[in-house]
Amino acid sequence: MTRSDEDFDRVRNNPLVTLQDMRAIQRTAATQIVAVMASSQGNARITYRDRSIDNMNVRGVTSSYVNFSGFDAERGRLMSPTEVDSSRPVTVLGWQTADRLFGTDIDPARQDHPD
Numbered sequence: 715m716t717r718s719d720e721d722f723d724r725v726r727n728n729p730l731v732t733l734q735d736m737r738a739i740q741r742t743a744a745t746q747i748v749a750v751m752a753s754s755q756g757n758a759r760i761t762y763r764d765r766s767i768d769n770m771n772v773r774g775v776t777s778s779y780v781n782f783s784g785f786d787a788e789r790g791r792l793m794s795p796t797e798v799d800s801s802r803p804v805t806v807l808g809w810q811t812a813d814r815l816f817g818t819d820i821d822p823a824r825q826d827h828p829d
Contacts (some may be wrong), residue, residue: 790823
């Protein structure tokens, strides 16, 4: 975690931590830590039916996300660890993104992904 530009400069060339690294930390420090989370992010196009938004920041997370998230869902809920572990197609959207993608007449919390 970096809290300043100086912190970022010090760690920018550190090697990336992999999911294997995360699992090793979980195994070796299980009595000393409560949770370990990994995430990865990038920009992508998101789509719902005929609407798309380009260049959106998208983040994938591991099941411990709920232990680290400071989000309090206004509507709907955060994804469960079981949904993440089983790769269920769930997402958390900000209200502006939801309005742009679904419009104001559709409640995205009630939309199911077509399987």
